Amino acid sequence: MNAPVSQFVPEPPVVAIVGATGVVGREVLQCLEDRGTPVASIRLLASARSAGQTLSFKGAHLPVEEVADHQFDGVNIVFFCAGATVSRRYAPVAAKAGAVVVDNSSAFRMDPTVPLIVPEANGSQIVPHAGIIANPNCVAAIATVVLAALQRCWSISRLNLVTYQSASGGGAAAMDELRDATSAKLNGDDYAPNAMPHPYAFNLFSHNSDVDGETGYNGEELKVIEETRRILSQPKLPIGVTCVRVPVLRAHSIALSVRFDHFVDVEQVRARLENAPGVRLVDDRDSNHFPMPSEATGEYDVLVGRIRRDLGDPTGHTIAMFICGDQLLKGAALNAVQIAETLLALGAAQEAA
Amino acid sequence: MNAPVSQFVPEPPVVAIVGATGVVGREVLQCLEDRGTPVASIRLLASARSAGQTLSFKGAHLPVEEVADHQFDGVNIVFFCAGATVSRRYAPVAAKAGAVVVDNSSAFRMDPTVPLIVPEANGSQIVPHAGIIANPNCVAAIATVVLAALQRCWSISRLNLVTYQSASGGGAAAMDELRDATSAKLNGDDYAPNAMPHPYAFNLFSHNSDVDGETGYNGEELKVIEETRRILSQPKLPIGVTCVRVPVLRAHSIALSVRFDHFVDVEQVRARLENAPGVRLVDDRDSNHFPMPSEATGEYDVLVGRIRRDLGDPTGHTIAMFICGDQLLKGAALNAVQIAETLLALGAAQEAA
Structure with missing residues (x-):
């Protein structure tokens, strides 16, 4: 080169x-x-x-x-x-x-x-x-659209991502397998997994990339950590991540917790994301309407909602949210x-x- | 009374x-x-x-x-x-x-x-x-079997739970809806949600309990927080939780992060859980075999695996794991x-x- x-x-x-x-x-x-x-x-x-x-x-x-x-x-x-x-x-x-x-x-x-x-x-x-x-990796791309918008306003000190990843990350064969295995299950027929290592009908499993024997993290998780750090230009950002394959066809979801250096108001985060490029707010508490794969599918925007304080952080510096993006599009x-x-x-x- | x-x-x-x-x-x-x-x-x-x-x-x-x-x-x-x-x-x-x-x-x-x-x-x-x-609530019951075993050895200072909850928590009607909606989708037919508020075929959504307008937490999440604290006798334990309904029939999964007061060795956690009542270790990194709903269904034990250090906590005091339990049995x-x-x-x- x-x-x-x-x-x-x-x-x-x-x-x-x-x-x-x-x-x-x-x-x-x-x-x-x-x-x-x-x-x-x-x-x-x-x-x-x-x-x-x-x-x-x-x-x-x-x-x-x-x-x-x-x-x-x-x-x-x-x-x-x-x-x-x-x-x-x-x-x-x-x-x-x-x-x-x-x-x-x-x-x-x-x-x-x-x-x-x-x-x-x-x-x-x-x-x-x-x-x-x-x-980038699909999870990193979908997450960083949201994270970069936040990072421009407030310093990020830690991240936690727990994913709900669709079949499409495994290509057409995995998408076909999800349909075929589910159809077989509904008909009471046997189905031997082929594209995926585990049964996929009405089931979920830890991401199908190889697991590092030393750390216990799989290849997908290590990509999410490294690439998110690189895109955000924070090479040492502490990132916890769990990648899971769920029986959904082509949109990834992520339960995301973002810890900031200082206390940040939930309403400010919402306002920031409402105006961020590539992001669409879907955060209606009254009607229980939040991001879903069915609504993210075919969309260019990453859907973001369930924006609230993360009660697991006693400092109050962490904001939790739920995001969905089309794995084949933004991902x-x-x-x-x-x-x-x-x-x-x-x-x-x-x-x- | x-x-x-x-x-x-x-x-x-x-x-x-x-x-x-x-x-x-x-x-x-x-x-x-x-x-x-x-x-x-x-x-x-x-x-x-x-x-x-x-x-x-x-x-x-x-x-x-x-x-x-x-x-x-x-x-x-x-x-x-x-x-x-x-x-x-x-x-x-x-x-x-x-x-x-x-x-x-x-x-x-x-x-x-x-x-x-x-x-x-x-x-x-x-x-x-x-x-x-x-x-207790199904998530609290399944999680506390594991958490109590750990708490007997090491003080727990924070928790984070992200769930993958099955249809069975919504009763037989929700389980039928998951099957019927999926069958309709595979056949290209329309299906109007009835037992659940959102489309369920190859889709997931934030838990269908009412959302508190003030905090943004839904009823299921508040139960998990309150009941887990009560069962563990830690009434002020900081707990972050996100409850999500996934297209799985009758076993719940939870991505669980446990922060301890002190540094705890991953191998000690594994050994402790290997010998805990009501818990079965499924944690094979070489063959990528970890807890799955398909293997938890019909089982009395809660399956635990993916035990590893949570890289999102720079103190190193947090251990991440993934657990699955039959919602209708232990839940x-x-x-x-x-x-x-x-x-x-x-x-x-x-x-x-």
């Missing part, structure tokens, strides 16, 4: 999506269309197995081609949505060819030369980059497209200057 | 179950049979609507009769499993008639003359009583039957003395 790269992207850019037929790749394509993100043309890339399919974009049927080194020639932005192994293999190739990579995988997230970006939280850190920009594809839009806006500003 | 009552119960006792046809009433009957709890005879009571049904007990078919004041004559133990309104109306009548009431509702749980009992935690506080003994019927068994054991000890 020491080849000279352009920090900016011409508008409209030539775009490529690697892993275009996966759940996240399809959502990136949909976001580009729905948001009217400027695009000159799109190249859809995938494994040999998926090549030959077509996907629709603005009424056209685009062919899916097999990913290969030469496919990045002349491309300005590449979204990588095919997992860390593919990103490690092809992202440096794309960057060397002059594209800016927006990488959805965990491959480069903790690389200090690779910005890890949630535009609402730390968009200004997108430059300088060396051709690759990382899209993945939408944030990636927002990163691309941030690059385009910077390029436009550069040109005007 | 100022009538003279016997503190003890003769063995084998004449037993009555009020709300016998409900989900908890049926489980009480099943527990009495499965555990071989000494019983002279059983009277099954319910509302006029359910009277006339029969339920099986040890191979016999027992009639369900309508609850009425005279039905408590000659009864030694009555399990109330029909909600707070019925308990408020009939429990004092049963106690006055000389029975000891084991009340599953919230009606008397915070009455200082009524012991609130989880036998493994505070069984010795069952006497003195004034004819009524309260069975309701089993604990009620264990209370009755505790009374019988005390009566036997009294007689021997």
